[in-house]
Amino acid sequence: MLSFDFSYARGGFQLDARADVANGVTGICGPSGSGKSTLLLLLAGLLKPQSGQLRMRDDVLVDRARKIFVPAWRRHFGLVFQDGQLFPHLSVRDNLLYGFERLAPASRLFTLDTVLQLLEIGHLLERRPALLSGGERQRVALGRALLYSPRLLLLDEPLSSLDERLKQQILPFLKRVKDETRIPMLYVSHAQAEVEFLADRVLMMDRGKLVDVERITASS
Template sequence: MISFSCRLARPRFVLDAEFAFPGGCTALFGASGSGKTTIARLIAGIERPDRGRIAVDGHVLVDTAAGIWEPVHKRRVGLVFQDGQLLPHLSVRRNLAYGRYFAPHDAKGVDFDEIVALLGIGHLLDAHPPTLSGGERQRVAIGRALLAAPRLLVMDEPLASLDAERKHEILPFIERLRDELRLPIVYVS
């Protein structure tokens, strides 16, 4: 269960949102500038609400009334952005290992080989991001996020920069994450 109740005022925009949803994949969609990415950034801890509370499966990430603020690196929220944000000087294998670095030692997560198989990227392990297609980069970015053993996966327009063929390549993998890993996903579109 993910619960969200936050207010964030900016000079030309006020976000005041409240919702709760069970696990699975939840899509946030709406017009440009409606606050979807801001909600993703609040969940991840990149932005601080003026007031509010966010919890994932009972674990409180922020509660301004109680003075609770869990920093980004402790939230265990996997983030996937539209450009993947891979480290170009590292191989795919090392980009994936970088995600594992952020997993708590006692976290129950998926193992490296399982993620590689799930995302179909075994043949890419020695390649570097500049040589990958857009769909391949996104799958590696998803794998890196998953190897950090997140409580929640937030995907902010992960398909926006891809052509139709690459979008059709990635969507089945997102469905598999939902079905096989039972990881809550917030998908911003």
């Protein structure tokens, strides 16, 4: 269970977000500029809220009143940005294995071969990110996050730069991850079909506020 109740302000933008997120997939929808990506950055520890709390199961990650702030590298969360940010000085292989090799073998949920086959990136292993297309970078970023076996997966429009064939291949895999592991996911997308296929519930954001929670009964 992920629980948060915090506030964040920058410039003229104010975000006030409160929710309890169970296992499974929670879709986050709303217009551009409503704060969806900012929320993920706050959860990941890449931004610091001015006030409030964040708890993951029994771990307090943020409590500004008690001056607790666990940095991003200690949260063991996976984050996939919309533009598939990778380490530019590392090969695709080294990007994929960056977190994987730091895990105890017993805690690894996926093998490298499984991820390479599913995401069709085996032929890219020796390339540097500068030589990848946008869709290739996105697949590598998704593979790196999965191989990290995170305790929370934050996905910011992870399929936006992929063609329809790959989307139809990767979406069922993400659904399998949801069904076979206890990794909760927060999935930001403007694609209603993706959210309906994958998500168990939806948080609606508008102008920095969570304004609605809707449960989804998937037909798949």
